[in-house]
Amino acid sequence: MVIADKRLTFLLEHYWGQCQGGAELQTHYLEHEAIHKGLDAHYCFFSNGNDIDRINGTMICPIAKRKIWSKLNVQYPYAFDIFQALKKMKPDVIYQRCASSLTGIASCYAQKNNCQLTFHVASDKDVSPISTPWKRPWLIPEYKLMQYGIRTADTIIAQTQLQAEQLKINYGRQAIVIPNGHPVPADCVKADNQITVLWIANWKSVKQPELFIRLVEEIGRDENVHFVMLGRTDRYSGLVKLAKSHNIEVMGEVSNDRVNDYLAQGHILVNTSRQEGFSNTFIQAWMRRVPVVSYRVDPDHILQNEQIGYCSSGNFRELVQNTGVLIRDSKLRNTMGARARKYAIKHHSLENIDEILKTIMQ
Missing domain, CATH: 3.40.50.2000 (Glycogen Phosphorylase B;)
Structure with a gap:
């Protein structure tokens, strides 16, 4: 208490x-x-x-x-x-x-x-x-x-x-x-005329931003697909230039509110980290009907068990394939997104923050 x-x-x-x-x-x-x-x-x-x-x-x-x-x-x-x-x-x-x-x-x-x-x-x-x-x-x-x-x-x-x-x-x-908690945002409607694929993290070795650039290179340019990278890019000027050469929009560090704005309009979140805790961007994405395609990380096998994204088990070819499937299949993407929002609201609301505080102060 x-x-x-x-x-x-x-x-x-x-x-x-x-x-x-x-x-x-x-x-x-x-x-x-x-x-x-x-x-x-x-x-x-x-x-x-x-x-x-x-x-x-x-x-x-x-x-x-x-x-x-x-x-x-x-x-x-x-x-x-x-x-x-x-x-x-x-x-x-x-x-x-x-x-x-x-x-x-x-x-x-x-x-x-x-x-x-x-x-x-x-x-x-x-x-x-x-x-x-x-x-x-x-x-x-x-x-x-x-x-x-x-x-x-x-x-x-x-x-x-x-x-x-x-x-x-x-x-x-x-x-x-106790899982991480987040505010539950208003529901959002996705425009499907252009698909936005997001990568969100501060650029460092454990996050492997170079894998996202390779992913975009493998998928190829498509005027109907927009690739965006968000996060601090300190000491990665060379990789930033490479990303831009592949028509990736590199936004650098933005506020958490802006991250949520991008997710509200986005369609797919790609995660290339070698290791995470429980990525907050996963939850922020799920809350906004965005399925997650992960290179390696799947906390408690939630992506697989709840069918709200894909985990590629460290296999780059699977990462490319899974991302491509969600780009092409709007019905699957929307079904996963709806399921993701329902899961996140049930398991990751700010009620968890209240529960953490009660645990700390008991």
């Missing part, structure tokens, strides 16, 4: 206002629900500045980043700064999402200060086995703290049943499974 006036601190690497990733979006929804329920909410994260401010009722508490630690991709050197910030906030509950040394730092503080820690799995990678990085020894404390935090957190929430199973196997911990 949620009790008003309790103090809740969100501890993540990024804040929604600076980095609009999936974990930040879900935490953003949770933050709003906490304020609505009367909780005293604080948000601690890394930033280029250190100005404390209150935004939409939440006290924002940035910790100034240092270039050397960002370059080495470690967070444990900030342990003292985080402890000092938490001592000032005096949280009753800490919510930490995305496994890192922050998980262990939060757990150390919680155990010493009569505080509860909830760790929320953000990716399948969070609960996968980890080998000690002997060739990069500066990462060893990072991984050890992360593992300590997962093993000692008071409560763990997973997005999927598969994550919960992996957590049990690799850490001996039980998780409460």
Whole structure:
């Protein structure tokens, strides 16, 4: 049961206002629900500045980043700064999402200060086995703290049943499974005179944007098919030029509202990631009658079992074939889209955010 006036601190690497990733979006929804329920909410994260401010009722508490630690991709050197910030906030509950040394730092503080820690799995990678990085020894404390935090957190929430199973196997911990939640949008009508195929992610190696470009090359140019890529393209200028040469519209980073606008008008979402947690864009697409064609990722086999898209099991030829089928077959595409919207509304509404908050504050 949620009790008003309790103090809740969100501890993540990024804040929604600076980095609009999936974990930040879900935490953003949770933050709003906490304020609505009367909780005293604080948000601690890394930033280029250190100005404390209150935004939409939440006290924002940035910790100034240092270039050397960002370059080495470690967070444990900030342990003292985080402890000092938490001592000032005096949280009753800490919510930490995305496994890192922050998980262990939060757990150390919680155990010493009569505080509860909830760790929320953000990716399948969070609960996968980890080998000690002997060739990069500066990462060893990072991984050890992360593992300590997962093993000692008071409560763990997973997005999927598969994550919960992996957590049990690799850490001996039980998780409460609560899927991601999203606002339910108004229904949309798709115009079929031109088919829009979307790819939505920040460009990085795990997302494999090059596979989408290969896909478009294989399908070939068609004046009735429009290919669009959304997401931050840092350090990928060469690949951006290649995409544009194949008549792909590269929009770069856009707001979450604009992503939803594209999905409302789009017809197919292609995902080429090697690994995800539970992709928010899947849910946003399903809510807007857009079936998903995935290269490898199928959380809890939902695409297959619910028949709301295709998983190509890491087979590029299947990815091309499955995308082509949905481009050509409007009846199948519309049937899958209707089924996807019904599924998403039933299983991924903002009621899940309320359930997460109740679990955190119990």
